[in-house]
Amino acid sequence: MKKIGLYYNFDTVKTKRVANKIKEAFENSGEYEIVAVDVDEKLTEEQFMEYDYMLLGAATWMDGELPYYWDEFVPAMEDLDMNGKHIAIFGLGDQKNGTENFQDAIGLLGYLLEDRGAKLYGFTNTEGYEFEESYGVRDDKFMGLSIDIENQAALTDERIEAWVKQLQEEGF
Ligand SMILES: Cc1cc2nc3c(=O)[nH]c(=O)nc-3n(C[C@H](O)[C@H](O)[C@H](O)COP(=O)(O)O)c2cc1C
Incomplete structure (x- = not known):
């Protein structure tokens, strides 16, 4: 059984909800143990x-x-050697109200950790979203999973299911 650390803030509402769904999707496959870390x-x-x-x-x-x-936690991360770490990022954003900075957090974490040697997984298409700019997009792809509960809540479950399946196919 592969062990995965699931890192998010336990006091959030929406991020926690998405994290729990991701945990469930991995665990349903029977091949993963997910350990949540606050x-x-x-x-x-x-x-x-x-x-x-x-x-x-x-x-x-x-x-x-x-x-x-x-x-x-950024100053601590700046000093870490992330070689050998396999990382998949899920972001939450609002493509209408945050249209010039949609899902920037995915890029902020992604570039920081990649620069320190981590390998990123689970990049996803930007089709189906409407926004101006994102630091979380590279070569037309989000550098992880993009969830928008404000505008596209109905798509959340299927996006999570597809992402978890994709990660498994990528060998995560
Ligand atoms: C004050 C405020 C600023 C926000 N700024 C952005 C932004 O710049 N880009 C973006 O994509 N989403 C932005 N959002 C949307 C949040 O990312 C979104 O509401 C998310 O679901 C919040 O999750 P949380 O409650 O778990 O923190 C903002 C939300 C708030 C309340």
Whole structure:
């Protein structure tokens, strides 16, 4: 059974809901054990480095910023060697109200960790979304899963199902 660390802030509402659905989808396959880790001020580098396969959840806040709980951990991440780490990021954003910074958090975490040696998985098509700009898009693909509960809640479950299947096919 493959163990995966699922990192998100337990006090969020929407991010937590998406995280739980992702956990369920992985566990339904019977091949994975998902261990949730709270990203808050108590998160240690040791906890962050515990798993080689990592799912990271981050909403985009305030014109393209990371939520404070990830932002506070950025200085620690800047010093980490992420070689050998396999990372898939799921983002939450609002393509209407955040149209110039849609899902920037995916890119903020993605580039930071990739620059330190991590391998990113689960890039997805931008078709079906309407927005101006995103730091979370590279070569026309989101650098992870893009969830928009404000405008496209009805698509959330199928997007998660497809993403988890894709990750399994990518060998995650
Ligand atoms: C003050 C505020 C600023 C936001 N800024 C952005 C943004 O710049 N880009 C974006 O894609 N979404 C933006 N959003 C949308 C959030 O990412 C979205 O509501 C998300 O579902 C929040 O998840 P959470 O409640 O788990 O943190 C913003 C939301 C709020 C409330």
